[in-house]
Amino acid sequence: xxxxxxxYATIQLPKTKEPFVQTEADPISRGEVxxxxxxxxxxxxxxxxxxxxxxxxxxxxxxxxxxxxxxARERIAQITDVFxxxxxxxxxxxxxxxxxxxxxxxxYRERSQEEEGVITGVAEIxxxxxxLAVMDAxxxxxxxxxxxxxxxxxxxxxxxxEDLPLIIFCASGGARMQEGIYSLMQMAKISLAIExxxxxxxxxxxxxxDPTTGGVTASFAMQGDLIVAEPGTLIGFAxxxxxxxxxxxxxxxxxxxAEFLLEKGFVDRIVPRNEMKETLxxxxxxxGGIR
Amino acid sequence: xxxxxxxxxxxxxxxxxxxxxxxxxxxxIDKRKLELKALKVDFPMDAWDRVIKARDAKRPVASQYIExxxxxxxxxxxxxxxxxxxxxxxxxxxxxxTAFTILGQEKGVGTKERVKRNFGMLNPEGYRKAQRLxxxxxxxxxxxxxxxxxPGAFCGLGAEERGQGQAIAESLTIMxxxxxxxxxxxxxxxxxxxxxxxxVSDEVWMMENSIYSILSPEGFASILWKDSSKAQEASExxxxxxxxxxxxxxxDRVVKEPEEFSIETLPSVIESIREMIVETAAxxxxxxxxxxxxxxxxxxxxxxxVSEKEGME
Numbered sequence: 112x113x114x115x116x117x118x119y120a121t122i123q124l125p126k127t128k129e130p131f132v133q134t135e136a137d138p139i140s141r142g143e144v145x146x147x148x149x150x151x152x153x154x155x156x157x158x159x160x161x162x163x164x165x166x167x168x169x170x171x172x173x174x175x176x177x178x179x180x181x182x183a184r185e186r187i188a189q190i191t192d193v194f195x196x197x198x199x200x201x202x203x204x205x206x207x208x209x210x211x212x213x214x215x216x217x218x219y220r221e222r223s224q225e226e227e228g229v230i231t232g233v234a235e236i237x238x239x240x241x242x243l244a245v246m247d248a249x250x251x252x253x254x255x256x257x258x259x260x261x262x263x264x265x266x267x268x269x270x271x272x273e274d275l276p277l278i279i280f281c282a283s284g285g286a287r288m289q290e291g292i293y294s295l296m297q298m299a300k301i302s303l304a305i306e307x308x309x310x311x312x313x314x315x316x317x318x319x320x321d322p323t324t325g326g327v328t329a330s331f332a333m334q335g336d337l338i339v340a341e342p343g344t345l346i347g348f349a350x351x352x353x354x355x356x357x358x359x360x361x362x363x364x365x366x367x368x369a370e371f372l373l374e375k376g377f378v379d380r381i382v383p384r385n386e387m388k389e390t391l392x393x394x395x396x397x398x399g400g401i402r
Numbered sequence: 403x404x405x406x407x408x409x410x411x412x413x414x415x416x417x418x419x420x421x422x423x424x425x426x427x428x429x430x431i432d433k434r435k436l437e438l439k440a441l442k443v444d445f446p447m448d449a450w451d452r453v454i455k456a457r458d459a460k461r462p463v464a465s466q467y468i469e470x471x472x473x474x475x476x477x478x479x480x481x482x483x484x485x486x487x488x489x490x491x492x493x494x495x496x497x498x499x500t501a502f503t504i505l506g507q508e509k510g511v512g513t514k515e516r517v518k519r520n521f522g523m524l525n526p527e528g529y530r531k532a533q534r535l536x537x538x539x540x541x542x543x544x545x546x547x548x549x550x551x552x553p554g555a556f557c558g559l560g561a562e563e564r565g566q567g568q569a570i571a572e573s574l575t576i577m578x579x580x581x582x583x584x585x586x587x588x589x590x591x592x593x594x595x596x597x598x599x600x601x602v603s604d605e606v607w608m609m610e611n612s613i614y615s616i617l618s619p620e621g622f623a624s625i626l627w628k629d630s631s632k633a634q635e636a637s638e639x640x641x642x643x644x645x646x647x648x649x650x651x652x653x654d655r656v657v658k659e660p661e662e663f664s665i666e667t668l669p670s671v672i673e674s675i676r677e678m679i680v681e682t683a684a685x686x687x688x689x690x691x692x693x694x695x696x697x698x699x700x701x702x703x704x705x706x707x708v709s710e711k712e713g714m715e
Contacts, residue, residue, distance in 0.1 A: 200711040202711055299602045333565075377568055
């Protein structure tokens with residue numbers, strides 16, 4: 112019944128590149144997202160740019176090629192021509208009655224002006240219709256709780272019901288600790304939906320963006336028919352610190368980066384940001400039978 | 403001390419019932435509440451007691467369950483891709499008159515064996531061995547029994563190189579589509595994705611003093627409070643006991659344990675579940691495949707279900 116209800120608004124996104132500005136406090140100080148203001152320092156090479164210049168380069172450092180983290184809205188503006196969002200307002204949950212969780216959620220909502228860590232909708236990418244889910248690493252580390260799990264599951268189910276291809280941009284620090292076992296079960300819930308979609312012949316493209324880790328890596332990030340990644344993306348199951356503590360060794364340079372996973376055979380292609388839209392529309396056309 | 407706490411709790415319940423009936427016993431209630439609170443500070447946390455029991459070295463491990471439960475068990479090795487993971491025992495044997503595929507996460511007994519079994523922490527090849535044997539069970543129409551006992555999937559350099567995340571993801575996919583019944587019993591620790599990779603099942607049972615969680619209480623405390631010594635506190639707020647999970651509808655059955663649960667008392671437990679395992683598997687096997695898959699889908703679909711807010715801005 113949820114599919115029939117038209118409870119989403121239509122946003123007509125401009126064809127020209129929108130300036131993408133994120134105003135959240137800490138990710139900026141950590142150098143992870145593009146700040147509002149005059150200057151910005153690349154977290155990789157330390158080069159200082161005018162923020163205005165970064166905006167014209169889709170958030171990629173022109174000196175070293177580092178792909179800075181993007182908010183979900185900016186990402187959607189970059190790759191889609193039309194985007195109809197759905198399930199914009201889900202009930203918040205605190206299934207374990209975890210102390211302080213509601214307050215924490217509220218503060219993220221206030222700062223980001225988003226309800227949760229994923230945005231889902233129907234998109235058009237170069238005239239190809241698809242279901243699109245974009246996670247936001249800026250919202251509570253992109254962690255997966257019940258709302259994120261439910262929104263992604265609904266997106267997969269909708270792709271199956273409407274016989275549309277599915278694209279998920281992953282960006283996640285892993286499980287939403289405050290939701291405990293409920294967070295873990297989202298991995299199972301989404302996997303079941305993706306398997307049913309896959310059996311029905313649906314195409315699922317998983318796009319890995321910085322960072323894709325933990326429970327998201329151990330479920331839908333790695334379940335795509337095709338898996339593409341942005342250059343330099345951190346992709347892994349366990350965190351670097353945990354592994355170093357376990358094996359008592361320092362991990363080599365480039366470990367768990369997209370290029371490493373490509374070499375090991377876990378990623379189909381590495382796609383720079385300025386080629387992402389073209390690549391996705393190309394894949395969609397190849398599977399849709401339209402040249 | 404536990405006895406005293408239980409007695410106080412009983413009295414409190416009775417007094418509160420009286421209070422509700424309009425008899426003023428608030429003084430007596432407050433007195434007991436204070437006493438309980440003080441006791442809980444000194445002797446806290448039921449959940450933590452269960453964590454300790456779940457990890458107890460004397461607690462039966464998967465190989466002992468298999469020994470006691472399965473007749474004519476034949477172990478099969480290897481993932482056909484990289485190697486054979488000793489942390490996962492896989493094979494086929496008889497439970498009653500039914501041939502089952504049995505997969506057990508094995509912690510091992512004794513230090514040497516525990517090291518060999520990597521303390522029940524699987525590498526990707528362990529999950530891939532499980533996948534291979536699951537697909538085989540499907541081919542030959544055998545029900546599957548999984549025994550879960552792991553602190554979590556192994557976190558190492560090689561595990562990452564060989565795609566630990568992908569291996570678990572693949573296990574979830576395969577279990578989602580399995581056309582034979584799967585029963586999982588969490589016998590000790592159900593640690594995170596490493597446990598879930600063998601638990602997308604038609605029925606999930608837990609032993610009375612087992613735990614199932616997103617992360618170890620130590621890891622949880624370290625991530626959220628930057629202090630792994632607060633594990634005890636974490637175990638309480640995380641809601642990880644069999645009883646918690648049963649109340650969430652995530653666990654179908656909690657299996658009673660004897661007071662002292664060890665290899666000596668294991669046979670009585672096995673006798674209490676043998677018939678149940680066979681009957682449960684038979685009941686699911688009797689369903690048409692579409693109905694089986696639909697039931698499994700709906701079971702997990704309901705977990706953490708969220709509805710839309712009324713109205714739009």
